[in-house]
Amino acid sequence: MVEATVSPAKVMANTSSVSELKSACDKGLKELLTARGYEEMHTHTDVKLVLGYIGVVFCAIDFAYSWKYPFDQTKWFSYISVSVYALASALALVYSYVVQRDTFFVGYNKAKGHIVSAGSCTRRNEPTYRLTLTT
Numbered sequence: 001m002v003e004a005t006v007s008p009a010k011v012m013a014n015t016s017s018v019s020e021l022k023s024a025c026d027k028g029l030k031e032l033l034t035a036r037g038y039e040e041m042h043t044h045t046d047v048k049l050v051l052g053y054i055g056v057v058f059c060a061i062d063f064a065y066s067w068k069y070p071f072d073q074t075k076w077f078s079y080i081s082v083s084v085y086a087l088a089s090a091l092a093l094v095y096s097y098v099v100q101r102d103t104f105f106v107g108y109n110k111a112k113g114h115i116v117s118a119g120s121c122t123r124r125n126e127p128t129y130r131l132t133l134t135t
Contacts, residue, residue, distance in 0.1 A: 022122050022129055029118055029131075030105045038107030038116055044100045051092040055085035102132070 013024035034040065062081035066074045102119040109116070117134040 018122050018127055018129070022120060025129060025131070026104045026118075026120055033105060033107050033116060033118065037109045037111060039110065041106045041108055041115075043106065044095075044103065047095055047099075048092045051088045051095070055088035058084040 014020045030040075058081040062074070062078055065077055071078075102121040103117055104120060105116075105118040107116050107118075108114070114135065117132075119132045119134075121130050122128065
């Protein structure tokens with residue numbers, strides 16, 4: 001069986017900017033993995049979206065409740081909704097730093113039953129691009 005070779009589009013970037021090179025390499029690798037049959041899994045994005053929506057829903061309910069009733073009757077719910085919003089935002093931040101870290105692509109290949117994770121990072125004032133591929 002012959003495997004088709006895939007050539008991704010040419011990536012253009014400013015070679016004087018490490019952050020622009022990082023973004024271009026990340027985008028190019030993402031396109032290459034997608035072309036190789038890896039379907040992107042959006043688990044990290046979904047978790048952060050759910051946490052954000054929880055906070056927004058509580059604040060929207062608080063707004064509607066405060067619109068109908070005076071502040072003295074609704075301030076207890078305002079305390080709760082602001083606390084839930086702050087907690088959800090803090091959890092999203094912790095999730096980004098602890099779980100997601102520098103990961104920019106998580107893909108699943110159905111044909112091979114294989115998961116690939118790609119992450120990259122650069123340090124300030126250092127011209128080094130670090131790439132991590134995990135299978």
